[in-house]
Amino acid sequence: MSGKYITDYREDLRLIKTTPQRIVLVVGVLATIAIPFILQIDWDPPFDYPWRAWGTALNLALAWAIGAAAFNLLLGYTGQISIAHAAFLIVGSMTGAILGQGAFGLGWSLWVILPIAAVVGAVIGVLVGLPALRVRGLYLFMATLAVHFGAILLFRKYQLATTKFNAITYPAPSIPSWLHWLPFINPDEAGEFLIKGDFRWFWVIMPITSLCIIYMVNVLRTREGRAFVAVRDNDVAAALLGINVARTKLRAFAASSAMVTVSGVLLAYFITARSDESWSIEIILDVAIMTVVGGFSTIRGGVLGAFFFFMAPLWLEWIRGWGFIDSVDWIKKNGANIDVMIFGLAIIVVLVFKPEGLAGLWADIKRYFKQWPFKY
Amino acid sequence: MVAVTTIGVANPVLEIENVTVQFGGLKACNDVTFRINEGELFAMIGPNGAGKTTVINAITGVYSPNPGATIDFTDSGGNRHDLLGQRPHDIVSRGIARTFQNLALFDALTVLDNLMLGRYIHSDVGVLSGGVFWGKALKDELRQREVVERIIDLLEISQYRNEAVGELSYGVRKRLELGRALAQEPHLLLLDEPMAGQNLEEKQDMVRFIADVRSELGTTMLLIEHDMGVVMSIAERIVVLNFGQMIGIGTPEEIQQNPDVVSAYLGTESGV
Amino acid sequence: MDTFLQLTASGIALGSVYAMVALGFVLVFKSTDVLNFAHGEFLMLGSFLALTFLVEWNLNIVFAIVAIAFIVAALGVALHYGIMKPLVGQPLFSVVLVTIGIAIVIRAFLLMTYGPLERGRILALPQGQLDIGNLVIPYVDIILFLVSSAAVVIFYIFFKSTTIGLQMRAVAENLEAAAAMGVSPNKVFAVSWGIGALMAGVAGVMYGNFTAVIDLNLAAIGLRAFPAAMIGGLDSVEGAILGGLIVGVSEQLAAGYFGGDFRDVVAFGLMFVVLMVRPYGFFGTKDLIRV
Numbered sequence: 001m002s003g004k005y006i007t008d009y010r011e012d013l014r015l016i017k018t019t020p021q022r023i024v025l026v027v028g029v030l031a032t033i034a035i036p037f038i039l040q041i042d043w044d045p046p047f048d049y050p051w052r053a054w055g056t057a058l059n060l061a062l063a064w065a066i067g068a069a070a071f072n073l074l075l076g077y078t079g080q081i082s083i084a085h086a087a088f089l090i091v092g093s094m095t096g097a098i099l100g101q102g103a104f105g106l107g108w109s110l111w112v113i114l115p116i117a118a119v120v121g122a123v124i125g126v127l128v129g130l131p132a133l134r135v136r137g138l139y140l141f142m143a144t145l146a147v148h149f150g151a152i153l154l155f156r157k158y159q160l161a162t163t164k165f166n167a168i169t170y171p172a173p174s175i176p177s178w179l180h181w182l183p184f185i186n187p188d189e190a191g192e193f194l195i196k197g198d199f200r201w202f203w204v205i206m207p208i209t210s211l212c213i214i215y216m217v218n219v220l221r222t223r224e225g226r227a228f229v230a231v232r233d234n235d236v237a238a239a240l241l242g243i244n245v246a247r248t249k250l251r252a253f254a255a256s257s258a259m260v261t262v263s264g265v266l267l268a269y270f271i272t273a274r275s276d277e278s279w280s281i282e283i284i285l286d287v288a289i290m291t292v293v294g295g296f297s298t299i300r301g302g303v304l305g306a307f308f309f310f311m312a313p314l315w316l317e318w319i320r321g322w323g324f325i326d327s328v329d330w331i332k333k334n335g336a337n338i339d340v341m342i343f344g345l346a347i348i349v350v351l352v353f354k355p356e357g358l359a360g361l362w363a364d365i366k367r368y369f370k371q372w373p374f375k376y
Numbered sequence: 377m378v379a380v381t382t383i384g385v386a387n388p389v390l391e392i393e394n395v396t397v398q399f400g401g402l403k404a405c406n407d408v409t410f411r412i413n414e415g416e417l418f419a420m421i422g423p424n425g426a427g428k429t430t431v432i433n434a435i436t437g438v439y440s441p442n443p444g445a446t447i448d449f450t451d452s453g454g455n456r457h458d459l460l461g462q463r464p465h466d467i468v469s470r471g472i473a474r475t476f477q478n479l480a481l482f483d484a485l486t487v488l489d490n491l492m493l494g495r496y497i498h499s500d501v502g503v504l505s506g507g508v509f510w511g512k513a514l515k516d517e518l519r520q521r522e523v524v525e526r527i528i529d530l531l532e533i534s535q536y537r538n539e540a541v542g543e544l545s546y547g548v549r550k551r552l553e554l555g556r557a558l559a560q561e562p563h564l565l566l567l568d569e570p571m572a573g574q575n576l577e578e579k580q581d582m583v584r585f586i587a588d589v590r591s592e593l594g595t596t597m598l599l600i601e602h603d604m605g606v607v608m609s610i611a612e613r614i615v616v617l618n619f620g621q622m623i624g625i626g627t628p629e630e631i632q633q634n635p636d637v638v639s640a641y642l643g644t645e646s647g648v
Numbered sequence: 649m650d651t652f653l654q655l656t657a658s659g660i661a662l663g664s665v666y667a668m669v670a671l672g673f674v675l676v677f678k679s680t681d682v683l684n685f686a687h688g689e690f691l692m693l694g695s696f697l698a699l700t701f702l703v704e705w706n707l708n709i710v711f712a713i714v715a716i717a718f719i720v721a722a723l724g725v726a727l728h729y730g731i732m733k734p735l736v737g738q739p740l741f742s743v744v745l746v747t748i749g750i751a752i753v754i755r756a757f758l759l760m761t762y763g764p765l766e767r768g769r770i771l772a773l774p775q776g777q778l779d780i781g782n783l784v785i786p787y788v789d790i791i792l793f794l795v796s797s798a799a800v801v802i803f804y805i806f807f808k809s810t811t812i813g814l815q816m817r818a819v820a821e822n823l824e825a826a827a828a829m830g831v832s833p834n835k836v837f838a839v840s841w842g843i844g845a846l847m848a849g850v851a852g853v854m855y856g857n858f859t860a861v862i863d864l865n866l867a868a869i870g871l872r873a874f875p876a877a878m879i880g881g882l883d884s885v886e887g888a889i890l891g892g893l894i895v896g897v898s899e900q901l902a903a904g905y906f907g908g909d910f911r912d913v914v915a916f917g918l919m920f921v922v923l924m925v926r927p928y929g930f931f932g933t934k935d936l937i938r939v
């Protein structure tokens with residue numbers, strides 16, 4: 001009897017269970033692989049569609065998706081309002097600068113730095129999480145805001161001590177030699193195999209993002225993930241199940257901070273330069289846009305939010321290019337500011353009318369299709 | 377921790393002495409003293425506000441009693457622990473589980489996840505192995521799942537397995553909470569009014585479940601219950617609280633003949 | 649010692665502005681339980697409107713203050729009815745996030761209207777200075793202090809001795825009980841938002857006369873309301889005033905002795921320490937923990 005049961009549960013624990021899910025997965029993977037190639041096609045789409053900008057936006061969205069999803073792990077699942085999350089992007093860029101191959105770095109390779117950054121992020125995450133043991137709710141929000149400003153100061157001091165008033169730069173990492181046989185991989189004029197450009201970066205960022213997302217999904221569906229929710233919803237009841245509330249909060253901080261730090265390293269290397277100008281209070285606003293519009297209570301929400309944040313401006317810009325809109329002077333003049341306005345309004349509209357965000361919309365659509373004649 | 381070697385005499389599981397919990401001027405329970413032996417179903421009765429829940433809260437470390445109290449727990453391995461001053465999660469992981477008068481389930485989670493939370497102390501999957509999943513965590517999930525499925529069968533809640541708890545009826549949730557406590561495989565089970573707010577049929581089910589648990593697992597229990605009929609029929613010994621004071625302790629027969637208890641209950645509660 | 653006194657003097661002027669900002673912030677928090685992240689943008693709006701009224705149109709400063717106070721207060725009331733009211737009962741971080749949305753919208757509006765270039769300080773106040781021994785105190789600082797103090801005192805009297813002030817306190821104390829006594833929570837919330845925004849807006853006008861440049865970073869000044877309010881205790885009016893002064897003085901001292909980089913950090917660092925040592929501030933009430 002137990003033998004049969006075990007296969008049942010194992011089946012139940014699969015992330016992909018039904019045939020439609022399998023089809024979606026296969027199509028999704030194929031599409032993901034195809035996208036960077038399609039984006040390389042030299043082709044002028046109709047209506048001046050901003051084809052090339054997609055590559056960069058895609059990479060940014062992917063790299064940010066880790067951070068936004070990690071924010072949701074902490075806020076949505078564990079209920080800890082930490083605004084210091086943006087600060088871990090700073091931790092990531094500093095780790096990358098200190099250990100990396102830049103002018104003032106130790107000369108380590110990105111592949112070594114990434115796992116180290118995760119560990120560094122986790123350790124600092126625990127430190128930043130300590131206030132959560134003392135204060136909660138909005139008080140924690142405030143305490144972590146202090147951490148944000150502390151991190152900015154630290155970065156500024158580091159920048160002053162190294163590159164002075166210039167931005168810290170991150171040299172392009174090189175492709176490990178055992179991968180040089182791959183198609184499309186040719187040395188540049190200097191004979192080096194560097195990761196440069198949207199196409200190559202996609203193959204770095206996309207797998208790392210996938211791994212990080214799978215990691216978070218797994219954490220959330222096992223013991224600690226359930227404990228996170230228990231701590232969020234009723235910490236006294238959680239403690240009475242044997243959950244060490246303090247330790248659980250710190251674990252959530254550690255896991256989530258590690259992810260954001262990885263995100264920070266990737267972003268720094270992909271963008272190739274970071275300066276104190278990169279960090280302001282606005283970065284908090286960016287995180288807010290992503291998580292709210294995507295939906296702050298799911299991992300999927302973080303990912304969708306990151307895509308919205310980087311993709312929406314492309315579409316908006318494209319729409320602004322249409323003749324009749326382009327002729328409106330005010331719109332022409334205020335282009336990007338209108339985007340910002342729309343983002344702000346999007347936050348308000350989402351929270352007032354659809355607090356679950358895009359992820360909630362997604363669930364609605366799924367529910368709708370479930371009621372179709374063919375049950376999936 | 378002192379190993380206990382007394383064999384032959386009934387082994388104590390919980391010994392509490394002089395437990396007084398005070399909220400400002402109010403003594404919610406005053407000098408409560410009793411001991412529960414291994415395998416026993418010990419009931420605590422008394423009118424609303426008598427201090428019954430407070431006693432459970434003191435045992436589980438939610439409230440701390442005044443100085444001079446003793447709360448000793450002997451775990452399944454025969455090790456004796458002083459629970460005073462310990463934190464709730466430490467107390468619980470020694471082998472004590474409880475349910476709540478007003479339910480403390482996690483409404484956002486499914487029935488399955490709530491039960492799996494009961495398994496928390498029996499697993500050591502963390503944020504690393506859990507995140508990797510394939511390997512240790514998967515094996516552990518399957519192992520815990522088997523225990524949980526047995527409880528689902530026992531409590532007859534399999535049709536709700538994947539439903540969010542917030543959408544279940546009160547009776548089912550009460551049952552689920554018992555299930556979650558059972559999932560902890562406690563040596564001592566504290567049940568705070570498990571039948572309150574249920575209809576007759578649900579109550580009978582719950583009595584049956586409690587009897588099943590006793591006969592199958594032999595778990596020692598402290599049961600708080602209002603329904604005197606139920607208490608008299610299933611409890612081996614009873615302690616009666618009134619306004620925080622112990623006004624009687626003994627077998628159901630002794631309690632029924634105790635004049636203090638009778639006068640405290642006459643006309644106020646049914647069933648004596 | 650001279651440097652110290654000098655820094656302390658300007659710190660008090662700055663702190664009085666912070667006190668005013670923090671007061672508005674605490675008022676909204678106290679009665680509506682909303683942590684308003686857009687408070688800094690209210691202040692910034694005040695400064696930019698002051699640019700229009702005082703620099704562009706060259707209006708009288710008293711008139712400008714009154715007009716801006718009116719506009720910003722109306723905005724606060726409108727925000728309550730339009731956005732915050734439908735959100736009652738949402739989890740507290742949803743509500744914080746909404747105010748972040750409001751902040752973004754105001755920023756975008758200012759960018760559209762005033763462009764991205766920074767503007768110089770507004771010179772609408774007398775520009776001389778008072779010399780007391782070695783101490784140099786600009787008239788602007790003195791006026792700043794006087795206006796802020798006046799605003800704080802007026803507010804205090806309003807809050808402690810008018811009917812609506814009493815209602816506000818009642819609502820803050822116990823919403824249900826107040827509602828049962830016939831107080832309309834909605835009206836109280838709206839008034840709180842109005843006055844909260846007004847305090848920030850007027851502070852913005854004053855700060856526009858004090859700061860070196862006016863640009864979108866001014867919102868950070870409004871955010872100083874957080875540490876100021878937090879140090880005093882998020883729900884205490886007296887605490888906000890004291891907290892504002894503490895933040896202003898310590899910020900000027902830190903900037904004077906260690907450099908401008910430390911401005912943000914000292915305020916928030918101080919707040920952090922207070923939070924850890926006394927999580928509910930000096931005057932705040934302790935959250936009740938449920939069992």
Ligand SMILES: Nc1ncnc2c1ncn2[C@@H]1O[C@H](COP(=O)(O)OP(=O)(O)O)[C@@H](O)[C@H]1O
Pocket residue numbers: 399402403404405422423424425426427428429430431939
């Ligand atoms: N956290 C608390 N703070 C103040 N008084 C409490 C608290 N918990 C319980 N009490 C009081 O203690 C008394 C006993 O409560 P309780 O133990 O819940 O009674 P019972 O479970 O027997 O109905 C009641 O008067 C109750 O109001």
Ligand SMILES: [Mg+2]
Pocket residue numbers: 425428429430477
């Ligand atoms: Mg009770």
